Amino acid sequence: MSDTPGLAIETTGLSRRFGKHLAVDGLNLAVPRGAIYGFIGLNGAGKSTTIRMLIGLLAPSAGSVRIRDTELARDPVAAKARVGYVPDRPTAYPWMRVREVLAFCEGVIPSWSPTLASHLLKKYRIDPRSRIRSLSKGTGAKLSLLLALAHDPEILILDEPTDGLDPIARDEFFEEVLRASLDSPRTVLISSHSLQDIQRATDHLGFLHNGRLIFQGATDDLLSSTKRLRLMPQSPIDDGTLRKLSPDISHIAREGRAVTLTLRNFTPAAAESLRSASHSPVFDIADLSLDDAFKDIVKGMETTCS
């Protein structure tokens, strides 16, 4: 517990280049121990590339990954032993039976626990005699979760695990992920392109956009610090003038005379000063959903960068 107590995963300047394309750009991820961390980004944002570097499947072009107190590049075996990984698509051979897959894993994963595996098999109601190809998507996802958990890892990393699952299968899957996190002091990182799917299960979020981390923090803090402010300026006021009033405006929308600002680091005082500076007699403050907060931050980035 010397330098970074409390972090399960930490990356410093993590980057990955594919030819000319910088897929992941200087990521400083900080995933607290015990957190359920939602790693959110649109398709192609760099989530899978990042995850593959976290689990040591892909070497970074620059930067480093720390798993608890172990530098991944320095001691990959020790670091990887702490991590369970659920890939975005099942990796088991379709012609194999479930029990053959388990026997195979037992043979290649040193810390594999046959007791834990058979316990999870019963809990997830998976028939060991089934062929992989005959499993439903929901059961396939649970089998992937079992394969990741059977060596009782301290960190569980899931890459878009609920993609393609129906709402009931998704609910069941999340229940098992929550149970895995409640049953032992485990840290979970779960990626998704849909914030709506995973926000309730998470307590921390990181937003990835074009390979860069544009927000990282506690889920509830994001909601209480990001608000929409609706103003009715008495005379027209352009976007540039508004943006000069506050660096925290992440998005501006207009409808008729009304101007709606998305504000980061919200305080009532900041709202009041924007109201008076824009000569708006009234204002209204609205909460916004996480999905909208994410979209507004992304749109705001694009406006600022262009």
Next chain:
Amino acid sequence: MAASDSNLPVFQQVADSIRHAIAAGVFAPGDAIPSVRAQSLKLKINPNTIQRAYEMLEREGIIESRRGIGMFVSKASEGPARASALESVREAFEHGIRTSIAAGLSRAATDSVYTKAWQRSGAKP
């Protein structure tokens, strides 16, 4: 007791749903409320979020923890529950009043909307 889908932070939605359940008599003073674990698995909500909601309700005096047993609706929950109900009503009215001002409606016109809404609700005058 599903938490609503509003845009409030999730811990507030969870706390509100418990306040409403107590107000509606689903849980009476002295009753146990579900554990953090049970609530988390049932609602598929992060356990830390449930914990934060419970801590908020405990600070408000609505629930109390009995060590080693769990959380219970406090015997004196009526006062704090009433105070937090008044707080939500105040927020709703303030929102309505701002809407009224923005639309240029008078105080009298706004009062009459309120009076009519109260009559339509069928509650005692």
